[in-house]
Amino acid sequence: MSMDESMRMPIRWIVSDLDGTLLDTHQHISSYMQQRIHTFIMNGGHFTLATGRSLISVQPFIELLHLTDPIILYNGAKIYDPLQACFLEEKFVSLAHVQWIFNHYYNIRQPFDLDLLLFYQEQIYCTRITPKIQRWIDKEQVEVQVVTLASLEQVASQITKMMLLGEPESLTLFQQQIELLNTVKSEHDILEILPFGTSKGTALQQLITMTGGHHDEFLTVGDHLNDIEMIQLTRHGVAMQNGHPELKHVANWITAKTNNEDALIEVIDYVEQSWITQYNPVIR
Numbered sequence: 001m002s003m004d005e006s007m008r009m010p011i012r013w014i015v016s017d018l019d020g021t022l023l024d025t026h027q028h029i030s031s032y033m034q035q036r037i038h039t040f041i042m043n044g045g046h047f048t049l050a051t052g053r054s055l056i057s058v059q060p061f062i063e064l065l066h067l068t069d070p071i072i073l074y075n076g077a078k079i080y081d082p083l084q085a086c087f088l089e090e091k092f093v094s095l096a097h098v099q100w101i102f103n104h105y106y107n108i109r110q111p112f113d114l115d116l117l118l119f120y121q122e123q124i125y126c127t128r129i130t131p132k133i134q135r136w137i138d139k140e141q142v143e144v145q146v147v148t149l150a151s152l153e154q155v156a157s158q159i160t161k162m163m164l165l166g167e168p169e170s171l172t173l174f175q176q177q178i179e180l181l182n183t184v185k186s187e188h189d190i191l192e193i194l195p196f197g198t199s200k201g202t203a204l205q206q207l208i209t210m211t212g213g214h215h216d217e218f219l220t221v222g223d224h225l226n227d228i229e230m231i232q233l234t235r236h237g238v239a240m241q242n243g244h245p246e247l248k249h250v251a252n253w254i255t256a257k258t259n260n261e262d263a264l265i266e267v268i269d270y271v272e273q274s275w276i277t278q279y280n281p282v283i284r
Contacts, residue, residue, distance in 0.1 A: 011236055011271045014040070015051060015223035016074070016264060018051040018061065019187070022238055024260045027139060029064065033262050035222075037065050040268050048072070048207075050200045052226055053188040055080055055122055057140045070210065074119065075184060075226050076098065076203030077160045077195055079210075081158045087209050090160070091195040097181055097265075098156040101193060104178065105164075106149070112174050114166040118227055119143065120155045127152070132165045162193040186226040201229025225257065238267055 016022050018186055034063055037047050047065070050072035051058060058073060062082050069090055071080045079089040103117055107222060115132050118125045124144045137144055164171060171191040175183050182194045200222075209213060219236035220227070223243040231237035239251035242258040255263035 007216060009172055010046075011274045012213065013046040013069075013218040013219065014267060014271055015048055015050050015218055015220045015230065016267075017200075018049055018058065020223035021221055021227075022049070022061075022244060022259070022264055027141075027278075029061070030262055033264060034065060034273075036265055036268050039068070040272070041274075043068065045271065045279075049088075049254040050204060050220070050222070050227075050230055051142065052125065052190075052192060054119060057142050059070060060141070072200055072207065074160050075186060075192060075194055076198045076200045077102050077208060079203055086171055087253065088210065089203070090155070091194050091198050093162060093193060094157045095157050095189075097193070097196075098159050098162070099153070101162055101178070101181070102149070102156070112166060112170045114164045114170060114174060117163040117165070118152055118155070119160045119163070120158060124275070125152055125155070136165060136190075141230050161195075164191040165189060168192075184226045186224060191231070192226070199229040200227060201233045204230045209275050218269055219267065221255075222266065 005247055018100040020229065046069050048067060048069040048071055049058065049061070052075040053073065055073055057123065058071060062071065068083050073080055077089055077091045078087050082086050090271050094162065115130050116126060124142060125147050125225055126144055127149055129144065130148060133144065150281040164174065166189060168188050171185065172190065180197050183197060184192050184194065186192050204215065204220065208218060215233065216235050218234045219238065220230045221240065222231060225244055225246060228247055228250055231239065231247060235252065239248045239253045239254045240263055241255045248254050255266050257263040
C-alpha cells in the first residue's frame with residue numbers, strides 16, 4: 001500500500017487507555033460516553049482498551065461497554081479476548097528478575113517507603129496492607145491477598161508484573177537503581193516492572209497483526225508515560241489535555257478537554273469524520 005493510499009484510509013479502531021482517559025477521576029464513564037461508544041460500535045467501529053489494569057479490574061468496564069474486541073491488559077503483558085473468554089497472549093517477568101527485585105526491594109525498602117504488589121494468575125498478592133495499598137484497592141475495586149514472602153517466592157516463575165506504590169521521588173530513585181529492567185510509571189505514584197520487551201506498543205503491534213489491520217486504521221489515546229509507545233506506533237496518536245507533558249510532546253494532537261469532560265467524545269467525532277472524508281466510508 002502506498003503512502004498516499006494509507007493517508008486516505010478511514011480509522012477503524014479506537015484503542016483507549018482507561019484511567020485518566022476513558023474514566024473520570026471518580027472512576028466512572030458517563031452515560032453519554034457509554035451511549036456514544038455503543039453507537040460507534042453499532043455503526044461498524046472497533047473500540048477497545050489498552051490498560052495497565054488486570055482482567056478482574058477491567059471486566060466491569062468490558063461488560064458495561066459490551067466490548068468484544070481483544071483487550072490489552074497489564075500494560076501489554078496480556079491480550080484478552082472477551083468473546084472467547086481467554087488470553088490470546090501472555091508474558092511473564094523472568095524468574096531471575098523477580099528474585100532480584102525481591103532481594104533488592106526487601107534490602108532497601110525502608111528508606112524508600114515503597115509497597116510491593118505481585119500479579120500472578122489473575123490474583124494480586126502483597127505481604128501487608130498499608131494505607132497506600134488500601135487506597136489503590138479502593139480505586140481498582142479488587143481484592144489483594146496478604147501472604148508471606150516465602151509464599152510469594154513460590155509463585156515467582158509466573159509473575160505477570162510487579163507494582164511499587166510510593167512517593168514520585170522515591171519511585172524515581174528506585175527506578176534508577178533497577179534501570180536495566182523493563183519499568184514504566186503508569187501513574188505518578190505507581191512504578192511497574194514488566195516482562196522484557198513488553199509495552200502497550202508491542203501489544204498493540206500484536207493486535208494489529210492478529211486483526212490483519214493497518215497502522216493507519218488505528219487511533220490510540222492515553223494520558224501517561226505508559227501510553228507513549230502505543231501513541232508513537234500509530235499516525236493517529238492522541239494525548240489527553242490532562243496528560244503527562246512527555247506524552248503530549250510525542251502525540252499527534254491533544255484533546256481540548258480533560259477526562260472529566262468526556263474528552264473521548266472529541267476522539268469519536270474525529271474518527272467518524274474520517275469515515276465521511278476518506279475514500280471508503282464503509283467500515284467493515
